[in-house]
Amino acid sequence: MKKNTRMKFLRLSLSLAVLAACSCSISANTDMPSGFPTIGKINKFDKRLDKLIDSDAKIEVIASGFVWTEGPAWNKKGGFLVFSDIPRNVVMKWSPVDGLSEYLKPSGYTGVVDYGREPGSNGLVYDAKGRLTLCEHGDRRVAVVTQDGGKRTLADNYQGKRFNSPNDLVYHSNGNLYFTDPIYGLPNRAEDSRRELDFCGVYLRRTDGEVVLLTKDFKRPNGIALSPDERTLYVAQSDNDAPIWRSYPVRDDGTLGKGKLFFNAKKFKKDGIGNPDGMTVDKQGNLWATGPAGVYVFSPKGDLLGRIEMGEHASNCAWGDDGSTLYMTVDMFVCRVRTKSVGLGF
DSSP, X not given: OOHHXXXXXXXXXXXXXXXXXXXXXXXXXXXXXXXXXXXXXXXXXXXXXXXXXXXXOOEEEEEOOOSOEEEXXXXXXXXXXXXXXXXXXXXXXXXXXXXXXXXXXXXXXXXXXXXXXXXXEEEEEXXXXXXXXXXETTTTEEEEEOTTSSEEEEEOEETTEEOSOOOOEEEOTTSOEEEEEOSTTSTTXXXXXXXXXXXXXXXXXXXXXXXXXXXXXXXXXXXXXXXXXXXXXXXXXXXXXXXXXXXXXXXXXXXXXXXXXXXXOGGGGGGSSOOSOOEEEBTTOOEEEEETTEEEEEOTXXXXXXXXXXXXXXXXXXXXXXXXXXXXXXXXXXXXXXXXXXXXXX
């Protein structure tokens, strides 16, 4: 059997196993249900990882059969996970009680002409009011789902020019919103005739609606996160030539000071597929960030402690359940792993 054929067969087999497990979990309680297939391993680089996650922790595949998953976010009030399937232009919902269902469609593109391979929503996050906020590729905006129905545009341009394709986002406790804007959602990417900005920016959207360009340092900005004290902003770059994370001091007015290299993953590109992408932070300030070959676990100072390796392309991660479960979007899968840590916001 050829390698590609064998891989497709294994993926199909795993998808069927996940579907079977999901059907059994519908009547389960909210505890961590058993019966889900497991993949991958935990790779320890530093003994400090033992305080955050067990070396034999199980990586469960809780849902499968998607095209490309992204943007996981946990709804605390409802006790469920939402995530984007970008090519299908849909936000999906997974509940440990009710299983898998469609949550929002269309999620990121409402036009009538074809809009390429990735028209849907990407990064998702809930605001302080519990409203889902989305980075929308096709509609080229950041929007919020209002509580009484419909969406409201939060930002769709900088100085009158439309964004490329907002990718990922994070709220400050004061309501300010930070987000990245690479070109991955444009049908022809950097060469797309619809492109209006000749750079990929990192932005701040203030509560009064003002949009501030923070930096053009990145060729391909992607994931974004704030430290627990909100004095440091982390930004990932998904670029094969410069797969890095940078950190920036956050000034009192929300703008950024001079950034510095947080971690360079170039030498790890050989380990597996992927680039620095989505990320999240725990209460201790450790950064959990998708990158080549899995999800990297960094200390607040940028020391690599370990890596959660699924053997597939990891795109993003978020905390859920009681805050100690890390949910991960991984190519066609959605996975989770129990940790000893607690995510920021729980």
